[in-house]
Amino acid sequence: MPSKPSPARRAEILMSGVAMGESPRWHENRLWFSDWGAQEILCIDTNGEREVTVPVPFSLPFCIDWLPDGRLLVVSGREGRLLRRERNGSLVTHADLPGPAGMGWNEIVVDGRGNAYINGGSGIALLTPDGSVRRVADRMAFPNGMAVTPDNLTLIVAESYGKKLTAFDIALDGGLEKRRVWADLGDGVPDGICIDTDGAVWYADVPNKRCVRVREGGEVLETVTVDRGCFACMLGGVEKKTLFIIATEWRGMDKIAEMAQARTGQVLTFEAPSTHAGWP
Template structure:
């Protein structure tokens, strides 16, 4: 593994990183900004959103940006003229919403719940219908779908594990199982690589970890602050981006501190799947 490099500083909480159109896009929680940064560190605010924490992003197949407006229980869609419109209403299923992934069959998976309630996963189908497809998720965070569109993996931060589901033909989830038990870990944002491993960020343990199915830890990158998420991108998708920030508790997330950074390093295997 190569040395860590600092790509960008001065962020609040960088979250939901996505490699898209040759740049890393991410949500800057607390600032109402979706930002894109290139490999030289030049950043640009791409969208301003009507929410603060949490909000996460992905894209429809036609290139329109989706934004999860977490506390409002809405999935927003950015139209070609820049207007943000409601794509789906989620508030009937849960009070707060977090991560999103759009798979290769145009199914949209979003997770949510509450700080003191079991989390759920909802499916928004290409025809716009919304339904719950999983429950009892212990503080759901990052999600990823395998390249064959057959498996969804979700990080259960308070469950200390990565959980996998089979994706059925209609987008439903079945055959729930432990993909990796992670004793003492709090997995947050995740991404997949071509060797079948998962990278996950861990805030309280201040690290980013590569793990294989069955819980075998392959590599650990230690940081001086919490790692909220990670993503593989770059020209060959072998640049690992780490979203890091100092963590002082939920009550301080909106206090204006700008300790957020994006760090990069070279990964041994390229990114695959979604996001």
């Protein structure tokens, strides 16, 4: 069980006016993230300068990561497709995802070998570099954020409804095996996650309005409190020690349009004790 949390620390606002942010990634010296409410993929630098890099023609969820060759992948969750951004900026179908996905396909992470893991509903699909797609995990309690360790040997998944982080060994063919509880989070409800060089995991928590850093087994190392729901987090910045937090005033799935119009989303920053590791 988790230990008693450390004293909470505060984050600073880097950007406001986001409709509904998700899926932050540090790439090419900028933070990229999906604004589900505005149907845009945005970039922001450490000075707060923003750019709309990819407008998308579909609604939430859509999460992002990159192929080893640098091309962007975008999950079109409700349509069950994985799209690829070509060098000319066009979006083309990269793969059709196996269905049904229940609540729609959601998060994606591409590991160091080019394997792409996409989750949704209660399962995880694997897209290998040769183009084959198959389901590699089922019976999960709303899988959300995912991260792969630097050695490409372990996939860690946030099970939001299970209030835990679950780990799998990654087999040579990319399949998942030896499922186990990596950390029981007590009252924690994990959404987006990332890994640091100490082997700890940061997880964002919407209902508890915080980001929490835990080690394997569940010991709480750090807590960052926020005045709105934390949807995702990512380590980046010049030294890869800035924790970027995507936060929004959550009003429920039936109020998505209202939330998008209100634009209460923010990108927050927090100086973390350890640098980014692994994927994404």
